Amino acid sequence: MKDKLSKEEVLHVAELARISLTEEEIEKYQIELKELLNDVEKINDVKGYDDDILIACWSENTRLRKDEAKEMLNPKDVINVAPRHSGNYIEVPVVISDGEGA
Amino acid sequence: MSNYIATVGVEVHVELKTNTKIFSNSINGYGEMANSLTNVVDLGYPGTLPTLNEEVINLALKAATILNCKIRREMHFDRKNYFYPDNPKNYQITQARTPIGYDGYVEIEINGEKKKIYIEEMHIEEDTCKSAHRGTKTLLDFNRAGVPLIEIVTKPCMESGEEAKLYLEKLREILFYGNISDCKIEEGSMRADANVSIRKSKSDPFGIKVEIKNIGSISNVALSIEKERLRQEKMIEAKETFKPQTRRFDDKLGDTVLMRVKETGNDYRYFPEPDIPFVIITDEMIENAKKTIPMLPDERRKLYLEKGVSKINTTKLIQNRVLSDYFNNLLNEFTNFQIASNLLLGDISGYLNKTEKTINDTTLTKERFIELINCIEDNTLTSKNLKEILESILTSKKSIKEIIKENNIENITDDSAIKEIINKIIMNNPESVNDYKNGHDRAIKFLMGQVMKETKGQIDPKLAMEILQNELQ
Numbered sequence: 001m002k003d004k005l006s007k008e009e010v011l012h013v014a015e016l017a018r019i020s021l022t023e024e025e026i027e028k029y030q031i032e033l034k035e036l037l038n039d040v041e042k043i044n045d046v047k048g049y050d051d052d053i054l055i056a057c058w059s060e061n062t063r064l065r066k067d068e069a070k071e072m073l074n075p076k077d078v079i080n081v082a083p084r085h086s087g088n089y090i091e092v093p094v095v096i097s098d099g100e101g102a
Numbered sequence: 103m104s105n106y107i108a109t110v111g112v113e114v115h116v117e118l119k120t121n122t123k124i125f126s127n128s129i130n131g132y133g134e135m136a137n138s139l140t141n142v143v144d145l146g147y148p149g150t151l152p153t154l155n156e157e158v159i160n161l162a163l164k165a166a167t168i169l170n171c172k173i174r175r176e177m178h179f180d181r182k183n184y185f186y187p188d189n190p191k192n193y194q195i196t197q198a199r200t201p202i203g204y205d206g207y208v209e210i211e212i213n214g215e216k217k218k219i220y221i222e223e224m225h226i227e228e229d230t231c232k233s234a235h236r237g238t239k240t241l242l243d244f245n246r247a248g249v250p251l252i253e254i255v256t257k258p259c260m261e262s263g264e265e266a267k268l269y270l271e272k273l274r275e276i277l278f279y280g281n282i283s284d285c286k287i288e289e290g291s292m293r294a295d296a297n298v299s300i301r302k303s304k305s306d307p308f309g310i311k312v313e314i315k316n317i318g319s320i321s322n323v324a325l326s327i328e329k330e331r332l333r334q335e336k337m338i339e340a341k342e343t344f345k346p347q348t349r350r351f352d353d354k355l356g357d358t359v360l361m362r363v364k365e366t367g368n369d370y371r372y373f374p375e376p377d378i379p380f381v382i383i384t385d386e387m388i389e390n391a392k393k394t395i396p397m398l399p400d401e402r403r404k405l406y407l408e409k410g411v412s413k414i415n416t417t418k419l420i421q422n423r424v425l426s427d428y429f430n431n432l433l434n435e436f437t438n439f440q441i442a443s444n445l446l447l448g449d450i451s452g453y454l455n456k457t458e459k460t461i462n463d464t465t466l467t468k469e470r471f472i473e474l475i476n477c478i479e480d481n482t483l484t485s486k487n488l489k490e491i492l493e494s495i496l497t498s499k500k501s502i503k504e505i506i507k508e509n510n511i512e513n514i515t516d517d518s519a520i521k522e523i524i525n526k527i528i529m530n531n532p533e534s535v536n537d538y539k540n541g542h543d544r545a546i547k548f549l550m551g552q553v554m555k556e557t558k559g560q561i562d563p564k565l566a567m568e569i570l571q572n573e574l575q
Binding site: 016017018055056060061062063064065066067068069070071072073075078079086087088089090091092093094095 | 120121122127128129135136137138139140141142145153154155156157158159178184185186187234235236237238239240241242243244369374375376377378379380381382
């Protein structure tokens with residue numbers, strides 16, 4: 001087993017997190033992220049994990065909510081807490097220029 | 103003829119017609135002032151928790167039933183992680199491992215033959231906020247954040263843009279009639295992406311998959327698939343290589359263009375949503391969903407044709423849900439359904455369009471409509487005269503016969519009365535009668551004209567012609 005991640009792997013994770021890294025940081029994370037991964041991989045030793053996933057810490061079913069509207073936020077309050085706004089819209093820097101997220 | 107076979111799969115996002123959002127109790131609405139339909143859950147404030155809307159499950163169960171899907175009885179939600187401003191939680195709540203519906207199909211008719219388009223799965227998820235790019239800024243409107251969606255994914259079982267178009271039209275029709283979504287592509291409540299690859303023969307493995315996103319209309323889905331097929335063919339013929347990629351359809355270019363390649367598969371780091379425990383689907387929930395599904399278009403089509411409505415009128419009625427629902431009320435009655443459909447789609451639709459009303463805004467009850475159909479059928483009312491009194495018919499509560507009488511346009515239907523008028527005209531026009539007897543066909547038209555003039559058009563021309571011909575013998 002290799003003892004550190006490749007530079008490309010670290011840059012890929014940085015890209016997913018939308019952060020930029022210096023050369024020193026890349027080198028540091030090649031080792032640190034690998035150590036983290038090694039710890040997380042211990043989960044694979046737990047038997048039966050795949051067939052019986054645990055998603056909440058109690059066994060009750062989800063309680064469903066009635067489809068009834070309640071009070072909403074005042075749009076002024078919504079945009080005023082944002083660092084920037086334009087009219088009633090919250091303004092952010094362009095991340096990508098076409099298409100949307102998911 | 104192309105040397106390649108295209109393989110096409112389609113993914114459709116449909117917004118569900120609920121009052122409130124999927125995980126919060128703010129209003130699910132469209133066209134309101136930006137950021138006016140939100141609360142702390144929609145905005146992803148720290149410490150907020152999602153609460154699942156029961157109507158979302160109900161509508162998804164209806165959709166799964168209509169799409170002939172199997173239903174998963176125990177399901178959970180998953181987090182799909184990505185950093186993008188349309189999603190301040192940095193994850194979208196979706197269903198990656200336990201979609202509510204799977205293994206379904208939709209039947210389409212292509213070139214006169216029926217074909218099943220297989221549904222791989224349909225799952226529930228939340229919509230993201232709407233972002234608009236303006237130069238160096240991106241503007242966000244969270245009204246759409248948390249609107250409930252179902253995503254319907256087909257198997258790669260289509261072979262052309264035309265098939266994809268027929269599938270989407272059928273899907274839109276059934277989801278609209280099922281009251282699941284208003285399916286307005288122009289408002290984004292139905293959005294389609296297509297996956298296209300090509301190969302030489304069906305025994306070859308699938309070709310390289312290209313995803314086309316952001317297609318704004320059903321006809322553009324067909325067009326973009328055909329354009330993409332051609333583009334891939336050219337590249338393969340020129341021995342050029344290409345990678346799996348995401349493209350978008352550009353309306354102005356009429357072609358697909360490469361989008362920035364985004365995260366795929368593992369990059370989303372899916373994991374179960376710990377804030378929403380398991381959802382158990384009971385028999386009762388399924389039954390409740392099933393019994394409130396309205397009559398769907400295929401069944402309507404079959405019934406209308408059985409009742410003697412022409413194919414073209416059947417198609418037109420189904421294109422107008424309100425008229426079709428109105429027409430359905432008649433189906434247990436004994437009347438002439440072809441005349442009924444002609445009336446609804448002809449003069450009545452003309453009036454409704456002009457006055458921007460629906461049939462339900464008029465005074466035309468079922469009983470009065472049947473009376474109207476009878477008056478047309480037995481020639482008490484000609485279609486010419488109908489136009490004159492249509493407004494009264496649709497706005498007053500008087501019986502149709504009363505309206506006819508008041509307007510003095512009652513048709514002469516009594517044979518002996520018609521004979522009397524015709525004989526008078528024969529007596530007064532001996533020259534034309536002679537011309538007719540000498541083989542001048544045009545003369546009878548002149549005589550008919552006299553009959554129509556004498557009766558001020560209040561006579562069935564077909565019946566009058568029959569009697570005239572008999573009397574001339």
